[in-house]
Amino acid sequence: MINFEYARATDVADAIRQMAADPAAKFIAGGTNLIDLMKYDVERPMRLIDITHLPLKTVDETAGGGVRVGALVPNSDLAYHPLIEKRYPLLSSAILAGASQQLRNMASTGGNLLQRTRCFYFYDVATPCNKREPGSGCSAINGINRINAVLGTSESCIATHPSDMCVALAALEAKVHVAGAAGERTIAFDDFHRLPGDTPQLDNNLQPNEIITAIELPARGFADNYSYLKIRDRLSYAFALVSVAAALELDGGRIKEARLALGGVAHKPWRRPEAEAALRDQAVNSNAFAKAADILLGGAKGFAHNAFKIDLARRAIIRTLTQAANGTPQTQSSKKIR
Numbered sequence: 358m359i360n361f362e363y364a365r366a367t368d369v370a371d372a373i374r375q376m377a378a379d380p381a382a383k384f385i386a387g388g389t390n391l392i393d394l395m396k397y398d399v400e401r402p403m404r405l406i407d408i409t410h411l412p413l414k415t416v417d418e419t420a421g422g423g424v425r426v427g428a429l430v431p432n433s434d435l436a437y438h439p440l441i442e443k444r445y446p447l448l449s450s451a452i453l454a455g456a457s458q459q460l461r462n463m464a465s466t467g468g469n470l471l472q473r474t475r476c477f478y479f480y481d482v483a484t485p486c487n488k489r490e491p492g493s494g495c496s497a498i499n500g501i502n503r504i505n506a507v508l509g510t511s512e513s514c515i516a517t518h519p520s521d522m523c524v525a526l527a528a529l530e531a532k533v534h535v536a537g538a539a540g541e542r543t544i545a546f547d548d549f550h551r552l553p554g555d556t557p558q559l560d561n562n563l564q565p566n567e568i569i570t571a572i573e574l575p576a577r578g579f580a581d582n583y584s585y586l587k588i589r590d591r592l593s594y595a596f597a598l599v600s601v602a603a604a605l606e607l608d609g610g611r612i613k614e615a616r617l618a619l620g621g622v623a624h625k626p627w628r629r630p631e632a633e634a635a636l637r638d639q640a641v642n643s644n645a646f647a648k649a650a651d652i653l654l655g656g657a658k659g660f661a662h663n664a665f666k667i668d669l670a671r672r673a674i675i676r677t678l679t680q681a682a683n684g685t686p687q688t689q690s691s692k693k694i695r
């Protein structure tokens with residue numbers, strides 16, 4: 358591990374100022390991803406700017422009927438917050454499907470969005486990886502690619518974004534509030550993460566000196582008909598091979614509104630407006646669900662070890678939509694332990 362300097366930011370303006378003064382610095386929140394990456398020699402920041410003392414730890418209702426979540430709210434506090442459990446149970450469920458209780462106690466809301474891929478080769482500095490070292494090549498395309506992407510891939514990179522929380526945030530159409538030297542701005546969740554294209558080193562559209570300050574959830578929470586299904590190699594403490602966030606608003610036996618997002622299959626939470634449009638105004642039935650699944654998975658391309666994900670995702674989408682429509686969401690095994 359490299360030597361690095363450590364500094365603590367006193368407020369958001371101070372954090373931005375310190376970052377602008379040192380482009381080789383990195384913010385550190387819970388440290389559950391960044392410290393691992395530093396130990397593996399993947400990230401080499403010369404200075405860590407500790408943001409854990411910034412006043413970004415509250416969950417507040419907004420004037421528009423939504424909820425604003427501070428970037429430093431720990432994942433476990435967010436999952437168990439009464440407002441989130443009651444109004445956005447899809448988000449609680451997705452968070453509790455991730456990591457372990459100890460990790461969720463440390464991991465922050467902002468850090469979860471910025472966690473990096475779990476592609477084996479990204480962590481192995483002895484192998485070429487365009488994301489870690491642009492232009493060096495992609496070891497996963499012809500390597501062990503069981504956990505890699507089947508949608509939105511490029512010739513440069515087939516990594517996935519590993520977050521569970523982000524899949525629910527995508528389905529809920531959250532917004533990301535950021536601040537930087539040029540001021541504050543808001544980014545729609547769908548526009549936050551990027552596809553790899555020929556710049557796989559860029560995971561998202563945050564500018565280098567910007568800090569995430571909050572996530573805003575809109576008023577619509579789909580609290581009655583939702584489900585988050587995560588399929589993984591082990592029942593707990595493993596990243597998704599495929600995950601599905603489904604949210605429906607029903608009117609009798611018909612679908613008024615639908616949201617569908619996939620995790621574990623692409624460089625960002627995967628949504629397609631056409632798949633959701635295909636569900637609107639349809640009767641609740643497995644044919645409609647299968648059609649939406651086919652649209653969402655259109656153009657999927659498997660590699661030597663991960664082609665199974667395409668059929669797995671199709672079946673998972675149908676199952677998750679069925680659970681959502683029946684009001685019988687997938688339960689996560691995590692109990693409330695602090």
Ligand SMILES: Cc1cc2nc3c(=O)[nH]c(=O)nc-3n(C[C@H](O)[C@H](O)[C@H](O)COP(=O)(O)OP(=O)(O)OC[C@H]3O[C@@H](n4cnc5c(N)ncnc54)[C@H](O)[C@@H]3O)c2cc1C
Nearest residue numbers: 386387388389390391455456465467468469471520521569
């Ligand atoms: C063993 C293990 C298993 C895991 N399993 C899962 C899982 O199943 N599902 C899942 O979703 N996640 C999982 N995780 C990932 C975990 O959720 C993330 O590591 C965590 O959410 C990152 O948050 P953090 O606060 O610790 O981020 P840090 O490690 O502190 O930071 C991560 C990155 O975000 C940047 N950063 C942090 N906060 C901000 C901010 N406010 N503004 C700008 N930049 C910021 C840092 O500079 C750094 O680049 C797992 C992690 C581990 C170690």
Ligand code: SF4
Nearest residue numbers: 476486487495514515
């Ligand atoms: S898939 Fe992306 S992260 Fe993995 S080796 Fe290829 S370039 Fe690196």
